[in-house]
Amino acid sequence: MRYLPLTDRDRSEMLAAIGVDSVDALFADVPSAARLEGLVDLPKAKGELEVERAITEMAARNIAAGSVPFFIGGGVYRHHIPATVDHLIQRGEFLTSYTPYQPEISQGTLQYLFEFQTQVAVLTGMEVANASLYDGATACVEAVMMANRLTRRRKAVLSGGTHPHYREVCETYARFVGFELAALDPALGDAEDLTELVGPDISCVVVQNPDFFGEIRDYSDLARACHDVGALLVVVVTEILSLGAIRPPGEMGADIVAAEGQSLGNALNFGGPHLGLFASRDKYVRQMPGRLAGQTIDADGRRGWVLTLSTREQHIRRERATSNICTNSGLCALAFTIHLGLLGETGLTRLARLNHATAVGLAERLERIPDVQLLNRAFFNEIALRLPRPAAAVVDALAEKGVLAGIPVSRLYPNRVELAEVLLVAATEMVTTTDLDRFERELKDVLS
C-alpha cells in the first residue's frame, strides 16, 4: 500500500522490540466478542489510477456549472477564482498543518488569520472578526446564541428574508440548546415590519442583507429600535461580495455580522466546505465563539501572533466554553484572504460593480418577458421573479435545454403555495452576454 512505509521486515523487527509475537497481541484489550477476525465486506485496495478512474466516472455524471449557462445562487455563488489562490492553498505547509497551537512554528497560519480577521472586519464595517466558523448558517446561529449570552435574554426574532437553511439551523439549535425563536414567514418586498416586534424581552433581531430574495435594505432604523430596548441587531450576509458595492452592516448599526465567505476564493463544492465569517463590536469580543488570532511579541521583542482569548474555548473552559467549536474553516479562510488580497480595494469594488451590472442586465432582459414579474426594487447580483407557472417545472425544463436557471423557491419552502411560482436567479461576473441572451430566449420559449 503506497501510503504505508512499514515493510514486513520492519514490522517483524518492531514486534520483536516490543516483545510480542504478532500485532494481535497489541489488540488484546479489545473484548474477543468484538474482534473482527477477517476483513470487513468492502473492496480491496486500489491503485491511484483505479481510484481516479472510479471517482472521475462519478464526477462525469454531474453537470458542472462551468459547462452551461448558470444562474444559481441562493447563498452559494459561482465566481472566478484566480489560479494563484488554489496554487497557494495547496502549499503543504498550509494544507497539512494543524490548528496553530505551537505559535513558534505556526506563524504562517497565525499571520494570515490575523490578516483574514482584519479583512473581514473592514469589509463588514465591524471592529473585530474571528478566525472563521463552519459556514454562514452555523455562524448565524452562533450569533443568536452570542446575543442571548450578551443580553441574558433568550428570544430572538428572525426575519422572513433569512436564508431558509439558516432559519432551519436556528430552529434546530433553538429546540435543543433551549431558546425561543420567532421566525417570520418568508416575505417579499415590504411585507415585514420588524421594528414592531422589538421589545425588552428580545435578545436580537436577525436580518439578511441582501435578503434571501435578493432585496437590499437599509437597517439603520431597525438597529436604533433594537438598541433602544437593549437588543442587538444581527446582520447575515450570504453574498459577501455585495459588500464591495453596498453599505456594510457596521454602518447600519449591526452589533454582530454572520456571513458566508464562500464567494471569495472558494468553489461551489456542492455546498461545502464553505466559510463562516463572524464579526462584532469590540466590546463583545469575550463572548465570541471560535478562535481568534492576536498580536503579541516574542522573547526577543519581535512582533508575532498567537491564538488568544482561549479561556473562552472548549479545550480550556470545557462545559463553560462560549461554544463547542474546535476545528473551523482555516484553509477556506486562507483562500478568502488570498483572493481578497489579490482583489484589494480596487478589484473588490470593480468585481462587485461587474456583478451588479450583470444582474441589472439579467433583470432588464427577464422583466420584459410577458407575465414575468421582477419582485425586487433594489438588488445586488440576485433577483426574485414571479413566473406565470410553478418555478420548479420551469427550472427542470430549462435544465433539459442545458440552462441551469436558478432556484425554485419551492425547493426550500415546499409547503408555501404562495412561493411556488417564485424563481431566484443570480448573475455573477461568470455570466456572459451570450448566456443572458440564451436564458431570455429559452425562458420565453418554455413559458410560451
Place this chain on the structure above:
Amino acid sequence: MSDWSRAVGTRPVEDHATTVGTATGNRGLQIEEKLIFEQDSPGRCGVDLVDPLPFRTRLGGLERQGRIGLPGLSEPQIVRHFTRLSQKNYAIDSGLYPLGSCTMKHNPRLNEKLARLPGLADIHPLQPVSTVPGALALIDTLAHWLKTLTGMPAIALSPGAGAHGELCGMMSICAALEARGERRSRVLVPESAHGTNPATAAACGYAVDSVSSNPRGRVDIGALRTKLDTDVAALMLTNPNTCGLFEDEILEIAAAVHAVGAFFYCDGANFNAIVGRVRPADLGIDCMHLNLHKTFSTPHGGGGPGSGPVALAASLAPYAPLPWQARGPDGPGLVEHKEGDAQQSIGRLKGFHGQMGMFVRALAYMMSHGADGLRQVAEDAVLNANYLRVRLESDLSLSFPGPCMHEVLFDDRFLTGTGITTLDFAKALIDEGYHPMTMYFPLVVHGALLIEPTETESKASLDEFVETLKVLAAKARFGETTFFHGAPHYTPRRRLDETAAARKLVLRWCAEPVNQQAEE
C-alpha cells in the same frame, strides 16, 4: 564533551550561528514578512477585470461610500507574501507531527486532485437533483463505506467537524429521549475526555458529570455505576481513550449505560486505532462521530475545514439531521425536509448537504486502502505507537504500563527536580525539527505528553525521533535548564507572550495614527 552527551554517546552539533545578526532581520530562508496591509499601494490590483458596459444602478441608494480599507497588491507580491508565510509553518509534509489524538497522517495528493474535478467542485448544492446523480452516488458510496466500517445502520453526513458531530449526536439522543417522553438532565463524561465533549453536552442543556479514571487509565466502572441512573441521558466516551488505551470493560460499560435507558455516545476521534479491526456497533455504541480529517486523511488545513459524520444505531437513526441520503427508483436521492420517514429528524445543522469536498477526499482514501489496507492502517498505527512506547519507556515516564493503541501517553515524572516543564521539553523538540506532541492533555496525568505517530511514519523516522527524545531527556537529567528555558531558538519567532496577547488585545491591523503635524 558535556555530561549529557557522554551519557547518550552523542556529540552535540556545534552551533556557530546564534550570535550573528543580519541587516534585514532575515535569517536565510526565514524571511521577515510584513502584513499585506503594510504593503498597500492604492490603486494597485492583482486581478484584471473588464469594465461593465454602461448600466443603470439598482442598489436603491445604498451604495457603499468611502474607502473600504483593503490594501492593493499585485499578483507577484501576493504569491511571495503567502509563500513566505507558508515557510513559517511546520506541517506533516515537513516532518513527524506526533500530536496525540489529532491523527496527523500523510494527506494523499490524489485526494486533492479528485476533489477539484469540475464535476465535483463546480456543482451547486441547489442545482436540480437530476443534474447531480454522480455526486449523490458518491455520497451514497461514502455512507456505505462508513456504515460498513462502523457496523452502524445509519450515518448523518452533514456535521462540519468533530465537535459539530458531537452536537448532532447529543441532539439526536435528546430527541430520542423526548420521543420516549423523557427529559433527562445529566451527561456523564470521563475526566480524560476532549474539551469538546463537556462543551457539547452543556450546549444541549445537560449538566456535565465527570467520571473518574481508574489506576489503569480507563473509566472507573465502579464510579460510573454509582453515577448511572434514569436521569442520565448519555455517557460520552472516547475509545480508544485519550490515554491511548482501549476501554477493555467497554461491553460492561455499554450494558450498564443501556440498563438505565441511557445512550452510549462514542467520540470517534481515535478511530484510527481500530478501523477495519473493530466495529463500534459491536462495542454497544449507539452513536459515534468520525473525524474525516483524522482517520480518513482529509487535510487539517491549519484548523479546518473538517467533516464529522455521525454513525447512528437504529434507535437514533430516525432523528438524524437533514438532509438524508435516500434511495429512489432512479438511484440515490436527497430528503431535504421533515417529511415521510424524516418527520422525526432533528432538522438541519448546517447549510446544504455537508462537506462534499471532504467526502471526495475521504472516499478516495478509503478506496485506495480498501478493506485490507484500512485494517493495516490500524495495525501499523498501533505498532508504531507501541514501538515508541518500548523504545522510550526508560527515558520518559510512561503513564500506564502495557500495550497502548495508536498513541502513547507519558507524563512529566522524568522531569521531576530538573526545573524543566513539559512545555520546555516540547519547545526544545521544536528546535530539533519536530512538532511537539500534545502537551498537558489528557488532564488525568501530570504534565502529559501524548504521542501519536500514525501509520504513515517509517521505522527510520521513528528511530530518529526516539534518538532525539533520548538526547533531550538526557539533557534534562543533566540540568541543561537554560537551554530548555530558552527554547525554541531556531524558529521564525521564539516563545510568544500569550499573556500579553490576552491582556492587550490586538485582533486586527489598524492604520498608524495619522501624524497631525505632518498633515498640516
